[in-house]
Amino acid sequence: MKNAYLQKVYNEVLERDPDAPELHQTIREFLDSLEGIVDKHPEWEENGILERFVEPDRVIIFRVTWVDDAGQVQVNRGYRVQYNSAIGPYKGGIRFHPSVNLSVMKFLAFEMILKNGLTTLPIGGGKGGSDFDPHGKSEGEIMRFCQAFITELYRHIGQFTDGPAGDIGVGSREIGYMFGQMKRITNQFDAATLTGKHLSYGGSLVRTEATGYGICYFTDEVLRNICHTSFEGKTVVITGSGNVATYCAEKAMQLGGKVVAMSDSNGYVYDPDGIKLDVIKDIKQKRRARIKVYADEVPGAKYTEGCRKIWDIPCDVAIPCATQNEVDVEEAKKIIAGGAVCVTEGANMPCTLEAVELFQKAGIPVSPAKAANAGGVSTSALEMSQNSLRLSWTFEEVDQRLHNIMRGIFKAAYDASVEVGQPGNLVVGANVASFLKIADAMLHQGIV
Ligand code: NDP
Secondary structure, eight states: OHHHHHHHHHHHHHHHHHTTHHHHHHHHHHHHTTTTTTGGGGHHHTTTHHHTTOOOSEEEEEEEEEEOSSOOEEEEEEEEEEEEOOOSSSSEEEEEETOOOHHHHHHHHHHHHHHHHHHTTEEEEEEEEEEEEEOTTTTTHHHHHHHHHHHHHHGGTTTTTEEOOBBBBHHHHHHHHHHHHHHHHOOOOOOTSSOOGGGGOOOTTTTTHHHHHHHHHHHHHHHHHHHOOOOOTTTEEEOOSHHHHHHHHHHHHHHOOEEEEOOOEEEEETTTOOOHHHHHHIIIIIIIITTTTHHHHHHHHHESSSGGGGGOOOOOOOOSOTTOOOOHHHHHHHHHHHOOSSEEESSSSBBBHHHHHHHHHTTEEEEHHHHHTTTTHHHHHHHHHHHHHHHHOHHHHHHHHHHHHHHHHHHHHHHHHHHHTTOOOOOHHHHHHHHHHHHHHHHHHHOO
8 A cells, every 4th residue: 555544554454353354355445445535635544534444333242042953052153243333323234154254244344334325325334143054954943043143132233223134144034033033022113123124014125126136227327337338138147046146137137138147155057048037036035945956947057066167157247146255366367258348246345356456457347346236225224214204115116216326326436436536446436435425424423
């Protein structure tokens, strides 16, 4: 880093959290983005804004004890990182996956601050989760785990404090079990705390589809305004087959794209005729089976074990939607060689810093996750609004708001990229646009 203040802040992060590679990666990207403007804002250093911004307000770590179907006591670790509440109550999902640790939680919570700052909605940044692995667990085990998890977490959250939602391994089924247990403990129907609820008790229309739809609305803006083309006739490769990937595929198809490959954590399917999404939904959502079943049931489709080779398939639009750091330099080279015109981060930080750099050098616009996948949390905030109003909006109304928000995020990120002299660099633009707002809020609130 060229700027001494930015370097000092980064060194402090490295010293304080030496074993947090994911956190270092996201903070490095953020601080690099400020190189072009930090000198214009001496008030940041005078008020310790960046030092405060990189350190979470609070980290909660707790034991989760539950009993499996065999009657054995099981212990997992739970987390909630409440990172920054300058512009609103902490908001961010809950992830259940064996790879969850403090570094992953902090990186995801840090991303949420900047993502939420872009949405124009009053929400701060947080994230939570557990190293619990939902794969292969029975319905009863999932319910008992969720109940045990929220029995500790409920005392730290609330609609004016911190509002969790879903993420990897946590969908409306898990949110329902947590909501039910929280209601039992508190004797309050507090609908606006947990979002991603089922429609029958306060969920919002479009929330299920929102992250994936939003990713495509954002990509559509990039295709039109930067690449001067559209989704029409484009070949699209999407990784993952969970919530984000499924509805990203749905909207990409609605906008005229042809999705030819999707994956899960075991491998990927390639269907040259275009993926049949109803089959994917049936396999992953209804049967909770593996994606390889697709190739058994759809003639002409091919399954490959292992995820890395998916990027051997040439595509115009690459949208990694599974997990962090799935696209490294090797994969980036394949995506470039395959002729991609743009790359959109559907998952949180799916591309390494080096991969992003390669795309940028090749002149391929990269849409960073904090901008492109902000449709999920935006619609979560719209769910909270409806809960507080005790009203439900129609599908069309929520979808229209989502579309407008995604257009607004693209414009804010693009305009900021122009302002800092790097037109079209949406990675820098998204960080700058969001941080200017949050830093301003922090300055107005004094040294806290
Ligand atoms: P899901 O659990 O619904 O789906 C995740 C998908 O990715 C599954 O297909 C899963 O495979 C696959 N996957 C998970 N981990 C790995 C891994 N280590 N290697 C390969 N594949 C993997 O999660 P979501 O769709 O909700 O989340 C996906 C990404 O999007 C995450 O980065 C999340 O943080 C981000 N995100 C999610 C939002 C939301 O609204 N849900 C909002 C914004 C961002 P398998 O089926 O085998 O488990």
